Amino acid sequence: MTKMMQAVHIAHMFLKECLKEGDIVIDATSGNGHDTLFFSLCIGSKGKVIAIDIQEEAIISTQHLMKQHDRSNVEYHLMNHKDLSNQFEEYTGNIACISFNLGYLPGALDHSITTQSQTTIQALDACSTLLQEDGCISVIAYRGHPHGLEEAQAVETWMRGLSAREWHTIMVEAINQHSTSPLVFFAQKKHQSSIA
Ligand SMILES: C[S@@+](CC[C@H](N)C(=O)[O-])C[C@H]1O[C@@H](n2cnc3c(N)ncnc32)[C@H](O)[C@@H]1O
Numbered sequence: 001m002t003k004m005m006q007a008v009h010i011a012h013m014f015l016k017e018c019l020k021e022g023d024i025v026i027d028a029t030s031g032n033g034h035d036t037l038f039f040s041l042c043i044g045s046k047g048k049v050i051a052i053d054i055q056e057e058a059i060i061s062t063q064h065l066m067k068q069h070d071r072s073n074v075e076y077h078l079m080n081h082k083d084l085s086n087q088f089e090e091y092t093g094n095i096a097c098i099s100f101n102l103g104y105l106p107g108a109l110d111h112s113i114t115t116q117s118q119t120t121i122q123a124l125d126a127c128s129t130l131l132q133e134d135g136c137i138s139v140i141a142y143r144g145h146p147h148g149l150e151e152a153q154a155v156e157t158w159m160r161g162l163s164a165r166e167w168h169t170i171m172v173e174a175i176n177q178h179s180t181s182p183l184v185f186f187a188q189k190k191h192q193s194s195i196a
Pocket of ligand 1: 028029030031032033034035036052053054055058079080081082101102103104105106113114115116119
């Protein structure tokens with residue numbers, strides 16, 4: 001598959017369009033830090049990436065990658081993203097983007113620690129108040145591992161349920177590939193002036 005067609009690349013293409021220098025971004029599943037690095041570069045030294053992961057191994061891996069690339073605009077949080085709303089109340093209405101790259105930590109010995117439908121939806125529910133006008137949510141959902149299909153369906157249902165008055169949403173699917181290929185979801189909060 002060419003890079004252009006990869007789920008991560010597609011998500012980054014959308015994200016690039018809605019990020020600018022100085023933005024504050026939440027990477028809700030930092031994993032090995034590749035998305036965190038992408039955000040850190042997009043928003044520059046005046047911006048901030050809040051990198052979250054439930055596994056210490058992932059936080060250490062993200063910190064290591066940031067050090068390698070001399071990035072200092074990242075804050076690290078070892079936590080469950082289901083607690084997004086109470087942990088980051090101070091950022092209400094000021095976050096440019098919240099990103100979820102679901103599933104398990106690539107390269108980890110234990111693949112049983114994966115994102116779960118229920119906590120993913122809890123985290124998505126917190127996004128609306130944290131995001132600024134025009135802010136966006138990006139989700140990559142992998143349907144090929146246990147619970148992955150169920151989780152992708154839960155995310156799709158959640159995205160379809162967003163108010164058309166207040167949000168733009170899209171889903172990208174490789175339509176001639178295996179039915180377990182990843183899905184990319186993207187939602188952008190509309191500007192208040194366009195809602196009234
Ligand atoms: C596919 S990986 C993320 C890849 C990462 N964005 C990167 O660029 O390398 C998914 C990550 O989600 C984390 N995770 C699973 N459940 C979580 C939860 N409830 N809260 C926060 N992180 C979670 C896993 O530990 C894993 O590191």
